[in-house]
Amino acid sequence: MNPLVLLLGGFFVLVAFRVNIGFSLILSSVAVILWEDLPLTSVINQMYSNIDSFTLLAVPFFMFLGRILNAGSITGRLLDVANASVGHVRGGLGQVNVFVSMVFASLSGSAAADTASVGSILIPAMKKAGYSPAFSVALTAASSTLGVIIPPSIILIVYGAFGNVSIGALFLGGIVPGVTIGLAMMAYAYVMAVREGYPSNPFPGVRALGRSLLRGSAAMLIPVFVLGGVIAGFFTPTEAAISAVAWALILTFLVYRDVPLRDLPGHLTRATLEFSVPLFTVAGAGIFGWLIAFLGAADIVVGFITSQTNDPVGIMLLLIGFLLLIGTVLNPISAVLIFLPIIQGLGDTAGMNPVHMGVLATIVLSVGLITPPYGICLLIAAQIGDVPLGKAMLAVIPIVLLTVMIAILSIFVPDIVLGLPKLAFPNIF
DSSP states (O other): OOHHHHHHHHHHHHHHTTOOHHHHHHHHHHHHHHHTTOOTHHHHHHHHHHHOOTGGGHHHHHHHHHHHHHHSSHHHHHHHHHHHHHTTSSSHHHHHHHHHHHHHHHHHOOHHHHHHHHHHHHHHHHHHTTOOHHHHHHHHHHHHTHHHHSSSOHHHHHHHHHHTOOHHHHHHHHHHHHHHHHHHHHHHHHHHHHHHTOOOOOOOOHHHHHHHHHHHHTGGGHHIIIIIHHHHTSOOHHHHHHHHHHHHHIIIIIISOOSOGGGHHHHHHHHHHHHHHHHHHHHHHHHHHHHHHHTTHHHHHHHHHHHHOOOHHHHHHHHHHHHHHHHTTSOHHHHHHHHHHHHHHHHHHTTOOHHHHHHHHHHHHHGGGGSTTTOHHHHHHHHHHTOOHHHHHHHHHHHHHHHHHHHHHHHHOTHHHHHHHHHHOGGGO
16 A cells, blocks of 8 residues: 555544644654564654744743633723724624734634633624624634734744744734634625625714723733734744743732632643644644655645646645645644645746745635634534524625635735734845
8 A cells, every 4th residue: 555645644544533723634644664674762752842842832821811801801902992993884783803813813722712612602692682603603713714824823823843944024914814804794794794784883982992992902902012023133933932921910910900810820830731732733743744745745736736737826726725624624734734835836837935835824724724624613603692503604705706816816916914923024025
């Protein structure tokens, strides 16, 4: 049997039987190592080398940050800012939903945390106000994926760390497309509100808007710590994550005092346990990715796609289709770690800038968070809204198409992604 077929076939069979992604990666890799009579020590060496990364330490801190934001009143304060800012626009709660997800994305970088925290508040409120339950669920799930694109994005950190791409440049590259997708979602919410007669809230007045901005201003300094520190070169991504966590702890436990200090060890424990799952996946992806490269899978896929077309745009469109497909069964972190050689190989063949390639791949893989069978954000939102998954899937299709269209547009207009990085890091372009 071809070892590459054994590797990929074994992995997807195990995933189909709902075996944990990390175990699927390791078991399929061990089977190939035994088949090819390679040293078993390769398993330990490659797993360890993949997690031996200082940059990767940023991930658990951002996960812990998401817990702290949700534990206290920070999320509520951000909702007040969003409601005062855009709640008066037609389809007010839909506008608030997207707006607060854009703000939340710039704080925690976690899509699932956004779905759970914002969705638990806004989905019931939207249903009560007369919004379609399926629309409420779809918009909440889709807007939460902005946390994957708008920095600080955990996926961009992983891509930069393992793809040897500037994380600061990736962060800047994600801003414009992320905000563009968010604005497109808000426009879609407006169109649906006009068509379905969804209500809007009255404008609370300039004074009320000022008060809400003042209440949320301290929390909105977190992106300044992260983006400003990394881009200016003051912090590594890990140090930026630590500074953001420190500021959130000060606000939650000392300034606002809306969470008792005795709850802190519990939040630390849960964040640590939550990180253990993706860390195990990262370790498993180390040996799997090494075998992908060792067996020449990247060259095979690149060769197959380039045999279909030599046009750079055609290559990128085929890559987008490939990423959409694997995003339905793998979370974005796993997809990046496993298929990074293929993604970068096709990007190089098409003449794509590495920063552009990283942001484009992240945008497309974010769609997998709202497309079953993986679709974790859609599953969470559907459970909160008590909506059958089939109805939620139909409702989210227009938003998926919007996201994919903007990803494709960035191929033709690269400065959507590269404009800001070129200004900040001219030496790498």
